[in-house]
Amino acid sequence: MTRSNTTAGPDSMITAVGTYLPPWGAARRRTPGLDEDAVTLCVAAGLAALRSVDPADVGRVVLVSRDLPLIEGSNSAAVLAGLGLRADTEICEVIGGAPAVLDALTGAAPGTLVIGADTSPAGAAAAYCGTSGAALTASGRITRSMPVVTRDAFGRRADYADPRLVRVRGLGASLDQLDRSVPIAAAAGLAGRDAKSVCATEPRDLPTEGPSAALFALATLAELGRPAGQMQRLLAVEQATLGLADLGPGEINVQRDERAPRPVPSGTTAPGSEMSISLAAYERAFDAKLRLVAARCRRCGTLAYPHRYRCLGCGSEDPTDAVALPRDAEIYTLSTIHVPVPGLVSPYTIVVAELGDSGVRVTVRLTGAAAGSVGIGDRGRLVFRLVAVRSGVPDYGYAFLPDDDTEVTA
Numbered sequence: 001m002t003r004s005n006t007t008a009g010p011d012s013m014i015t016a017v018g019t020y021l022p023p024w025g026a027a028r029r030r031t032p033g034l035d036e037d038a039v040t041l042c043v044a045a046g047l048a049a050l051r052s053v054d055p056a057d058v059g060r061v062v063l064v065s066r067d068l069p070l071i072e073g074s075n076s077a078a079v080l081a082g083l084g085l086r087a088d089t090e091i092c093e094v095i096g097g098a099p100a101v102l103d104a105l106t107g108a109a110p111g112t113l114v115i116g117a118d119t120s121p122a123g124a125a126a127a128y129c130g131t132s133g134a135a136l137t138a139s140g141r142i143t144r145s146m147p148v149v150t151r152d153a154f155g156r157r158a159d160y161a162d163p164r165l166v167r168v169r170g171l172g173a174s175l176d177q178l179d180r181s182v183p184i185a186a187a188a189g190l191a192g193r194d195a196k197s198v199c200a201t202e203p204r205d206l207p208t209e210g211p212s213a214a215l216f217a218l219a220t221l222a223e224l225g226r227p228a229g230q231m232q233r234l235l236a237v238e239q240a241t242l243g244l245a246d247l248g249p250g251e252i253n254v255q256r257d258e259r260a261p262r263p264v265p266s267g268t269t270a271p272g273s274e275m276s277i278s279l280a281a282y283e284r285a286f287d288a289k290l291r292l293v294a295a296r297c298r299r300c301g302t303l304a305y306p307h308r309y310r311c312l313g314c315g316s317e318d319p320t321d322a323v324a325l326p327r328d329a330e331i332y333t334l335s336t337i338h339v340p341v342p343g344l345v346s347p348y349t350i351v352v353a354e355l356g357d358s359g360v361r362v363t364v365r366l367t368g369a370a371a372g373s374v375g376i377g378d379r380g381r382l383v384f385r386l387v388a389v390r391s392g393v394p395d396y397g398y399a400f401l402p403d404d405d406t407e408v409t410a
């Protein structure tokens with residue numbers, strides 16, 4: 001089945017782009033941490049994109065991934081909670097690759113946050129479409145079938161592994177059907193040699209090949225700086241399906257949450273059954289846990305996290321106000337556990353972290369650093385992570401990420 005559309009669509013304005021790479025693995029081939037999945041990757045990239053945006057301006061979120069953990073639903077609620085967006089924000093989950101991200105971006109109304117997430121290689125990126133920035137215009141699309149890699153409903157993968165067929169009858173035949181009068185500045189979804197063959201100049205390596213690749217390419221084009229008044233053409237590829245879009249002049253705020261890569265820590269796991277989930281307890285704790293919200297006593301102002309029926313400061317049982325807790329944190333005390341337990345890789349470090357100047361302390365796991373590599377008084381921030389997977393249900397919450405001078409800043 002072939003569909004071709006070279007009619008230019010309406011412009012959308014890309015205001016900000018945020019990127020996130022897990023700290024594990026090789027520079028251009030990252031591995032998700034054991035406490036990461038497509039949902040936590042989406043949250044990290046979305047928060048990076050929203051650093052310069054008022055969350056109240058976000059009216060719609062589009063998640064594009066082929067790796068969302070809950071195919072039957074509930075990913076969206078976790079992403080909205082992790083991003084700190086209202087639960088009535090419109091959100092849609094799209095199964096797609098890099099061309100689907102271009103479609104979501106070029107058709108986006110102001111106030112739309114588009115996030116793409118990949119788990120192998122791992123990375124996520126997001127773009128906020130607002131009323132300022134650089135225009136992105138759809139300039140071509142072709143949808144063709146060339147299922148060289150397959151994954152069925154049971155997760156079984158197969159790779160047809162015929163690079164010549166892919167190049168000639170997949171990518172090549174699809175490119176022949178598109179308008180090639182404008183040179184391509186960046187290609188998302190293609191590995192090194194194929195990206196070089198279609199780009200007019202030496203392309204920058206991108207860390208992912210799925211939906212987030214289109215957004216990483218956008219970040220790279222925005223950072224490279226564009227000749228005044230000139231547009232740049234972006235190609236997005238998934239198998240034999242292609243999308244083209246033109247990025248106009250204008251400033252895009254790029255925020256990268258990317259640290260230098262390090263080897264995945266080794267550890268041991270214990271055999272045995274893991275704790276099963278209580279969905280009633282999961283539901284009760286969901287908002288406070290995923291939104292990091294404390295209850296403030298209306299009488300004396302004491303904060304309680306998690307919420308308590310009776311105030312610890314004055315004993316009041318009156319209703320409380322929900323207040324968001326600060327994310328910046330300092331290690332109050334910690335312990336590194338070496339005893340293997342089912343469901344966790346040991347050793348692991350648990351820290352009691354004091355949040356900003358709130359006086360609230362939370363007990364969370366260390367993330368993004370080897371167990372035992374931090375000490376009392378170290379500073380960092382709380383980040384949205386997978387706490388456990390119980391009975392197949394991802395249980396999200398927060399972990400302590402220590403400050404690190406290898407962080408890339410835009």
Ligand SMILES: [Zn+2]
Pocket residue numbers: 297298299300301302311312313314315316
């Ligand atoms: Zn009180």
